[in-house]
Amino acid sequence: MASRELTFRILRYNPETPDVKPHLQDFHLNEEPGMTLFIVLNRLREEQDPSLRFDFVCRASICGSCGMLINGKPNLACKTLTKALPDVTTLMPLPVFKLLGDLSVDTGVWFRDVSLRTESWVHTDEVFDPDAAEEKMDNELAKEIYEAERCIECGCCIGGCATANIKPSFIGAAGINRVARFMMDPRDKRTEQEYFEVVASEDGVFGCVGLMACDDNCPVGVPLRSQLAYVRRKMAVAGWHMGRGR
Amino acid sequence: MELQKVITPSPRSDLIVEGIQMISGLLLVLFLWVHMLFIASVWLGATSFNALANFMSRYGLVWITVAFLVVVIGSHVGAVVRRIPKQFREQRIVWRHAKLIRHMDTWSWIFQSITGAALLALAIIHVVVVTYGGISAKISSTRVFNHFLIFYIVLLLLAEYHASVGLYRIFVKWGWVSQHRLHRVLGVITVLTVGIGAVSLYVLYTLGAHFA
Ligand code: SF4
Ligand code: SF4
Ligand code: FES
Numbered sequence: 001m002a003s004r005e006l007t008f009r010i011l012r013y014n015p016e017t018p019d020v021k022p023h024l025q026d027f028h029l030n031e032e033p034g035m036t037l038f039i040v041l042n043r044l045r046e047e048q049d050p051s052l053r054f055d056f057v058c059r060a061s062i063c064g065s066c067g068m069l070i071n072g073k074p075n076l077a078c079k080t081l082t083k084a085l086p087d088v089t090t091l092m093p094l095p096v097f098k099l100l101g102d103l104s105v106d107t108g109v110w111f112r113d114v115s116l117r118t119e120s121w122v123h124t125d126e127v128f129d130p131d132a133a134e135e136k137m138d139n140e141l142a143k144e145i146y147e148a149e150r151c152i153e154c155g156c157c158i159g160g161c162a163t164a165n166i167k168p169s170f171i172g173a174a175g176i177n178r179v180a181r182f183m184m185d186p187r188d189k190r191t192e193q194e195y196f197e198v199v200a201s202e203d204g205v206f207g208c209v210g211l212m213a214c215d216d217n218c219p220v221g222v223p224l225r226s227q228l229a230y231v232r233r234k235m236a237v238a239g240w241h242m243g244r245g246r
Numbered sequence: 247m248e249l250q251k252v253i254t255p256s257p258r259s260d261l262i263v264e265g266i267q268m269i270s271g272l273l274l275v276l277f278l279w280v281h282m283l284f285i286a287s288v289w290l291g292a293t294s295f296n297a298l299a300n301f302m303s304r305y306g307l308v309w310i311t312v313a314f315l316v317v318v319i320g321s322h323v324g325a326v327v328r329r330i331p332k333q334f335r336e337q338r339i340v341w342r343h344a345k346l347i348r349h350m351d352t353w354s355w356i357f358q359s360i361t362g363a364a365l366l367a368l369a370i371i372h373v374v375v376v377t378y379g380g381i382s383a384k385i386s387s388t389r390v391f392n393h394f395l396i397f398y399i400v401l402l403l404l405a406e407y408h409a410s411v412g413l414y415r416i417f418v419k420w421g422w423v424s425q426h427r428l429h430r431v432l433g434v435i436t437v438l439t440v441g442i443g444a445v446s447l448y449v450l451y452t453l454g455a456h457f458a
Contacts, residue, residue, distance in 0.1 A: 069346065069347065071348075072346050072347045072348040073347060073348065073349075074347065092346070095343065095346075160347050160349065162340055162343055162344070162352050162355060165339055165340070165343045166331055166336045166339050166340060196257065196258075197257065200257075200258075200260065200261055201257075201260045202260050202328075206260040206261060206263075206264045207260075208419070209329060209355060209415070210415045210416075210418050210419035211349070211351040211352050211354075211355050212351055212418060213347065213349045213351065213352055216349065216351075217349075225418065225421065225425070226421055228419070228421075229418075229419065229420055229421025229422075230421065232419060232420060232421070233420060233421070235261065236261065236265075239258045239261040239262075242257075242258060243258065
């Protein structure tokens with residue numbers, strides 16, 4: 001059986017040569033069995049254009065560095081099989097993040113900033129005793145926390161979010177999910193008021209308009225919809241308590 | 247925290263605005279449904295429609311309704327405008343974004359602001375016409391027959407669309423029911439209310455033809 005000829009329409013842009021306007025460039029390649037976009041892009045760079053920029057590290061949906069818009073839909077390139085793609089595929093970098101060139105964006109700075117702003121670490125006064133036996137955590141709770149921790153910071157939920165696209169200060173579903181993780185954790189001693197300060201604003205959960213592009217697009221299936229609702233409900237209760245002066 | 251946040255009186259303002267948007271929205275949906283039921287009284291004939299209309303004007307209920315609408319629509323509009331991209335640049339980004347990512351729910355957000363703005367205009371016309379023109383089987387049906395049929399069809403469809411998308415959004419955001427069930431329930435309710443409204447319009451139209 002003759003293999004399909006695939007066309008990839010890729011956004012080309014180099015911030016160092018700003019006078020070359022961003023444009024779509026067509027590349028052609030014959031499809032092979034089991035081909036992923038990871039293979040496609042590497043072959044294109046090796047065989048056709050060494051200047052093509054994109055990111056991959058793990059090529060196994062673990063590192064989160066290959067998020068991009070594949071025919072408009074945010075997804076990981078390394079887990080996308082060409083079998084699932086039409087003959088012509090458009091590839092664009094994720095919006096919101098700093099564009100480093102072509103398909104390569106800097107998600108690291110964005111996520112680090114959100115981690116700092118949401119203070120993503122366990123807040124406790126307890127002094128760590130290395131000799132003490134480890135405290136046990138309820139298995140169900142541990143599993144729930146693990147669900148939130150599965151986020152690989154690929155940025156798909158951020159690039160796909162209309163709010164994040166117009167509001168740079170919005171922490172997005174990944175940020176809110178991160179806060180949910182610490183809210184669930186009994187070792188974090190933050191009060192609900194302290195959490196309220198962190199997420200209960202237009203930059204946090206009350207900035208979200210509930211379009212669920214995040215939930216629909218998370219490539220590893222973090223339950224973002226229920227995480228957003230969880231934080232939203234918690235913060236409404238906290239707000240209610242604050243209103244009653246408690 | 248930064249100074250500007252420390253000295254802003256209420257840290258809860260975003261929550262409160264969100265609450266106002268939701269509660270006023272829910273009230274308007276409720277109003278819409280009751281409204282459709284009241285109109286449906288015309289199914290039973292001109293007499294029952296008139297009886298209801300008389301009852302409403304005798305006890306000043308028409309004006310109470312108008313006052314209710316002014317307050318509730320006013321707060322709803324006040325609360326939601328913060329979500330509509332104001333700057334031209336932002337508008338362009340949102341449109342491009344919706345086109346780029348091809349995500350149905352993102353489009354529905356854009357439609358929600360467009361239908362919302364259209365509804366505001368249509369609702370004001372509707373309220374003014376009805377309160378000054380009066381309500382009775384004869385007046386209302388002649389109105390539908392003569393000029394307003396298209397107006398009411400548009401108003402009915404827009405209101406139902408806006409209401410069900412808004413309801414859907416609320417339930418999804420707060421995570422009260424599963425998305426799947428929600429689709430079905432809202433679908434049924436929307437078809438039902440549009441159906442009731444359409445039948446009422448049909449009855450009014452034939453009644454209007456009869457009077458003419
Ligand atoms: S929540 Fe999902 S989509 Fe968002 S950054 Fe994490 S893994 Fe990516
Ligand atoms: S649900 Fe909220 S966070 Fe998710 S894409 Fe929509 S606005 Fe963004
Ligand atoms: S390369 Fe690591 S997630 Fe795709």
